[in-house]
Amino acid sequence: MSVQHTGPDSLLTPSEVASLFRVDPKTVTRWAKAGKLSAVRTLGGHRRYLESEVRDLLAGVPRQRPED
Amino acid sequence: MSVQHTGPDSLLTPSEVASLFRVDPKTVTRWAKAGKLSAVRTLGGHRRYLESEVRDLLAGVPRQRPED
DNA sequence: ACCCAATCGGGTAATTTGGGCG
DNA sequence: CTTGTCCAAATTACCCGATTGG
Numbered sequence: 113m114s115v116q117h118t119g120p121d122s123l124l125t126p127s128e129v130a131s132l133f134r135v136d137p138k139t140v141t142r143w144a145k146a147g148k149l150s151a152v153r154t155l156g157g158h159r160r161y162l163e164s165e166v167r168d169l170l171a172g173v174p175r176q177r178p179e180d
Numbered sequence: 181m182s183v184q185h186t187g188p189d190s191l192l193t194p195s196e197v198a199s200l201f202r203v204d205p206k207t208v209t210r211w212a213k214a215g216k217l218s219a220v221r222t223l224g225g226h227r228r229y230l231e232s233e234v235r236d237l238l239a240g241v242p243r244q245r246p247e248d
Numbered sequence: 249a250c251c252c253a254a255t256c257g258g259g260t261a262a263t264t265t266g267g268g269c270g
Numbered sequence: 271c272t273t274g275t276c277c278a279a280a281t282t283a284c285c286c287g288a289t290t291g292g
Contacts, residue, residue, distance in 0.1 A: 123202035136274060155211045156207070159265090194255065227255080227256085
């Protein structure tokens with residue numbers, strides 16, 4: 113039996129994230145490129161986003177920023 | 181004499197790998213055919229993947245590529 | 249031997265990527 | 271500076287019937 117890890121990092125596709133934010137998928141890509149959103153890459157280069165992080169962002173939770 | 185392996189060689193099914201990457205199981209098959217992912221074959225021809233390798237790939241660890 | 253979900257194959261739509269432009 | 275759109279190329283998703291796994 114395998115135990116579920118503490119961090120269930122379910123992934124979202126670009127279009128799914130885009131729909132949640134009511135934005136074009138390309139915009140989500142820009143956020144990832146800008147480091148505003150962390151992304152996992154498929155072996156083909158497509159991005160998958162952490163659902164937990166997206167939910168936090170949608171809820172208005174500010175992302176951990178490098179010290180100013 | 182020991183036949184000890186250097187690492188845990190637990191195997192994952194195509195659908196398990198697909199879930200981890202949030203892709204279709206067929207896509208995982210293409211990765212294997214493309215040599216991006218090493219696969220073990222069952223006697224019936226079904227593929228099984230190395231958990232350790234999959235975890236490395238998910239973490240962004242580039243695969244050791246055959247010499248060009 | 250039976251059941252049924254999963255994984256073969258192939259083929260064809262739908263997404264995604266990246267760059268550049270407005 | 272951020273977002274939306276156009277384009278071509280690459281990657282991925284869904285369709286089928288047949289075989290395999292447990």
